[in-house]
Every structure is written in C-alpha cells, then in structure tokens.
Amino acid sequence: MKQTYTKKQKLRQLIYLLIPILITQLGLFSMNFFDVTMSGHYSPSDLAGVAIGSSLWVPVFTGLSGILLAVTPIVAQLTGSKQQDKVAFSVIQGVYLSVCIAILVMAIGSFILNPLLNGMNLEEHVRKVAHNYLIALSFGMIPLFAYNVLRSFIDALGKTRVTMMITLSSLPINVIFNYFLIYGKFGFPELGGVGSGFATAITYWIITSIAVFIICTNRPFSNYGIFSNFYRVSFSKWKDILKIGVPIGFSIFFETSIFAAVTLLMSTFDTNTIASHQAALNFASFLYMLPLSISMALTILVGFEVGAKRHYDAKEYSWIGLGIAIFLAGFCGMILLLFRLKIAGIYTNDPIVLKLTGQFLLYALFFQLSDAIQAPVQGALRGYKDVNITFIATLISYWIIGLPIGYLMATYTGLGAFGYWIGLIAGLAVGAICLLCRLLWVQKTNHPAIEEKKA
Structure with a gap:
C-alpha cells in the first residue's frame, strides 16, 4: 500500500484491494456450496446430513475466525507507523493462538456433538452423515485457523490478490x-457426504501450505521474516489480540447465528415456506459478500492510515467505502425488484415456492x-x-430488538413467516x-482540528 493524496487515488486503491477480496469471499462461499450440492447428487439424506453439519459449523467458524481478524488492523497499523520489525512477532503469536483455538474447538466438540445431534429430530442416516462430516472436517481445523492468520497478514499489506489466487x-x-x-473414484473409498468433509480438510492443509510457501519465498512477505525466528509464546500479546479479536468474533457470531435461530424458529411453518425462506436467505447472503468485502478493505486502509497518524485520510476512506456500498445496494435492490421471480427460479420450479421466494426477496431489498x-x-x-461498541450494538440490535420483534410479528399478526x-x-x-453514530464519534475524537484545517 502507499500514501494517497486525492479522492481519486483513494478510490483507485480501495477498488484495487476490494475486487480480490470480493472474489476471495465468493470463492470461500462456493466451497461450502460445492460440498452441499455434490453431496446432494449422491443422495438426499447425504445432502441433509452435510447441510445440517454445515449449518452447525459455519456460525462457530465465522465467530471464532473473527477473533483472528484482529491480526489485520494490528499489522496494518504497524506497517503504517513504520514498525515492520514488530510484525513477525505479532503474526506468529496469532498462529500460536489459532492452533489453541482449533484444539479447544475439537475438544469441546467431542463432548457436545453427539448430545446436540441426538437432540434433533433426525433420521438415523442423516444424523450419522452430519456427525461424520463434522468429524472429517475437524482434521482440517488447525490449518484452517492458522490460514486465517496468514491471510490477515497478507491482506494487511494490501496484497489481497495473493489471497484471491490461493482461494x-x-x-x-x-x-x-x-x-x-x-x-x-480412482481407487478412493466411497464415503458419500462424509467424503466432502475429508475433501475440505485436505484442501485446508493444501492452501495453508501454499500460503506458508508464498510468505517464505516471495517479497514483500519474505522481508518480514515471519518464520525465520523462533518466538516463545507471549500471553501478553495474546491478550492484545484477544482484546480486539473477541469483540469482533462475537459480533460476527451474533450476526450469523441470528439467521440460524430464525431458521430454527420457522420450523413450525410448512415445508414450502421453509424452503422459500432458505432460498431467499441464500441469495441475500450472496449479495452480502459485496458490503462484507468493502468492510474488509476498509479495515486494511483505515488501519494503515491511522497507524501513520493520517486521520483525515482514514476518514476519507471510510466515507468513500460507505458511498460505494450504498450505491451497490441501490443497484442490487433494483435487480431484486425487477428480477425477483427469475432469481427465485434459480432455486425451484415449484410454483408455490417460486411465488413465496419472490415475496421474501422483496423484504431482502431492505436488508441491502x-x-x-x-x-x-x-x-x-x-x-x-x-470494536467493543460494535459488539454491544450487534448483540442489542439483533438479539434484543430484532429477534423478539420478529417473533411477535410472526406469532401475533397475520404476517406469519414474513x-x-x-x-x-x-x-x-x-x-x-x-x-454510524459511533463512527462519527470516533472520527471526531481521532481527527485533530489542526489537521482538518491543513487538509
């Protein structure tokens, strides 16, 4: 990354980082898509098992991996403040922490997985596939969490195209x-849906190995000497990472788990309604990759500018990113309004489900x-x-305001699932x-008046 002086330069640098991040996010989204659809072609029960296993895993993974996203602003600010010598230590401590988180997840999972699945009203084969799929996936948890740290380091340097190519x-x-x-095929055992879990675990090991190789052999990453020295575990550095990462992780978990909770509450409705809800939610999640990618790019750029004490530039990046997101939301909203039935047709040919999905997609307009x-x-x-206010705001807005309002509207009005x-x-x-109010306050307190006058 480099310092920018005009809005045009900032827009160009933001887009340069954004496009690879967006492609990366869509790639990660596609990996789960292939697991589910390829299992579905094997058998409906394998499809159900993998889908259930995936629905249990995704909120846990996104929340816990969110903790490791703290490495991005830490490295971005160190780079912006010309403290490159401290980067390797921070990244390695993040890797150590990621391994511990992965081991902790596997340990807890070994105790709660069976009671959790047994508590669901599942057919025996579906329950078995879901259980074995998650067990297979666990073989790739350590490299997956470690890769998230390495990806955060690569992205924080502005080299988002590298993670795009890896993905x-x-x-x-x-x-x-x-x-x-x-x-x-080709002499491998026929494992059904469970095989997708092992395939994904193998993929995690491969992409982590690729990331390590690139960091060790390619500039500018090799200049930081990430794996050149042995660093002892530093619990004080873990505390710094967790201080930023835990609120991020919980914010992401509250955001992803609220949709899982709504899906569970909607189990009282008929199959057509549930299917329509899932189809519309899947497409809304696909569109969410746009603002999410902008969010990740802004973390890098704002962190870089804040580290360099260029608070006016950090403020400009924030508003340019927000403007792009709102423009894209308007564009996507027009697509939903005009083509909602065609979009629904991607998921189903059933006329009832088609109509209901189109109606759900109208509500998705307001999501955008x-x-x-x-x-x-x-x-x-x-x-x-x-990050602390974000965590509190997410908890209150989704779980204390959103979910109760939704339950009351669905239960005590004629709106039903809507x-x-x-x-x-x-x-x-x-x-x-x-x-938005919090951002305005932070920018006001981090933006000295004398710098604004100079600008």
Whole structure:
C-alpha cells in the first residue's frame, strides 16, 4: 500500500484491494456450496446430513475466525507507523493462538456433538452423515485457523490478490477431492457426504501450505521474516489480540447465528415456506459478500492510515467505502425488484415456492441498505481498533430488538413467516444507525482540528 493524496487515488486503491477480496469471499462461499450440492447428487439424506453439519459449523467458524481478524488492523497499523520489525512477532503469536483455538474447538466438540445431534429430530442416516462430516472436517481445523492468520497478514499489506489466487486455486482442489471421496473414484473409498468433509480438510492443509510457501519465498512477505525466528509464546500479546479479536468474533457470531435461530424458529411453518425462506436467505447472503468485502478493505486502509497518524485520510476512506456500498445496494435492490421471480427460479420450479421466494426477496431489498451501512462502518471501526461498541450494538440490535420483534410479528399478526424478516430488518436498521453514530464519534475524537484545517 502507499500514501494517497486525492479522492481519486483513494478510490483507485480501495477498488484495487476490494475486487480480490470480493472474489476471495465468493470463492470461500462456493466451497461450502460445492460440498452441499455434490453431496446432494449422491443422495438426499447425504445432502441433509452435510447441510445440517454445515449449518452447525459455519456460525462457530465465522465467530471464532473473527477473533483472528484482529491480526489485520494490528499489522496494518504497524506497517503504517513504520514498525515492520514488530510484525513477525505479532503474526506468529496469532498462529500460536489459532492452533489453541482449533484444539479447544475439537475438544469441546467431542463432548457436545453427539448430545446436540441426538437432540434433533433426525433420521438415523442423516444424523450419522452430519456427525461424520463434522468429524472429517475437524482434521482440517488447525490449518484452517492458522490460514486465517496468514491471510490477515497478507491482506494487511494490501496484497489481497495473493489471497484471491490461493482461494481460487483451492476451488478445483476441493471439487476434485469431493469427486474422488464422495463417489469413490480412482481407487478412493466411497464415503458419500462424509467424503466432502475429508475433501475440505485436505484442501485446508493444501492452501495453508501454499500460503506458508508464498510468505517464505516471495517479497514483500519474505522481508518480514515471519518464520525465520523462533518466538516463545507471549500471553501478553495474546491478550492484545484477544482484546480486539473477541469483540469482533462475537459480533460476527451474533450476526450469523441470528439467521440460524430464525431458521430454527420457522420450523413450525410448512415445508414450502421453509424452503422459500432458505432460498431467499441464500441469495441475500450472496449479495452480502459485496458490503462484507468493502468492510474488509476498509479495515486494511483505515488501519494503515491511522497507524501513520493520517486521520483525515482514514476518514476519507471510510466515507468513500460507505458511498460505494450504498450505491451497490441501490443497484442490487433494483435487480431484486425487477428480477425477483427469475432469481427465485434459480432455486425451484415449484410454483408455490417460486411465488413465496419472490415475496421474501422483496423484504431482502431492505436488508441491502442496512447491510450497506453497517458492514463498511464495522470495517472502518476495526481499522481504528474500536470494536467493543460494535459488539454491544450487534448483540442489542439483533438479539434484543430484532429477534423478539420478529417473533411477535410472526406469532401475533397475520404476517406469519414474513414477520421474522421484518424483525431482522428492524434489528439491522437499528444496528446500522448505532454503528454510524459511533463512527462519527470516533472520527471526531481521532481527527485533530489542526489537521482538518491543513487538509
């Protein structure tokens, strides 16, 4: 990354970072998509088992990996303040912490997985596939969490195209091993849906190895000597990472788990309604990759500028990113409004499900604007290392405001399942407003008046 002097230069640098991040996020989204769809072609029960296993794993993974995202603003600020000599120590401590988190997840999972699955009303084969899929996936947890730290380091240097290429290379690897292990091709055992878990675990080991190789052999990464020295465990540095990372992780967990909770509450509705909800939510999640990617790019750029004490530039990046997100939300909203039935047709041919999905997608219009505000603002705040208020705002807006409103609207009005979506929209809107106010306050306190006058 480099210092910029005009809005045009800032826009160019933001887009330069943003596009590879977006492609990376879509690639990661696709990996889970291939696991589910390829298992579905093996058998419906394998599809159900993998889908259930995945729905249990994704909120846990996204929340815990969010803790490791703290490495991004830490490295970005160190780079901006010309303290490159401290980067290797921070990254290695992040790797140590990631290994401990992975081991802790596997240990806890060994105790709660069976009671959790047994508590669900599942057919025996579906329960078995879900259980074994998660066990297979656990073989790749250590490299997966370590890769998240290494990716944060690479991205923090502004080299987002590198992580894009690593992710894109992982997709054919994942699909090939899925084909071998799900269907038992070329001498591999035929494992059904469970095979996708092993395939994904193998993929995690491969992409982590690729990342380590690139960091050791390619500039500018090799200049930092990440793996050149042995560093002892530093619990004080872990504390610094956790101080920033835990609120980030919980914020992400509260955001992802609220949709899982709504899905569980909607189990009382008929199959067509549930299927329509899932289809519309899947497409809304796909569109969310846009503001999420902007958020990640802003964390890097704002952190870099804050580290260099260029608070006016950090402020400009925040508002440019927010403007892009709102513009894209308007564009996506027009697509949803005009083509919602065609979009619904991607998921189903059933006329009832098609109609209901189109109606759910109308509500997704309102998701777009709130996401376009809250996601980039969260990213900017992380660049400032301001994460505690985000955590509190997310908890209150989603779980104390959004979910209760949704339950009341769905239970005590004629809106039915759409009531839950109104609750989610209300929660997202409150969260977006609170976070925007927080960003304004942070920028005011971190932006000396004398610097603003100079600008």
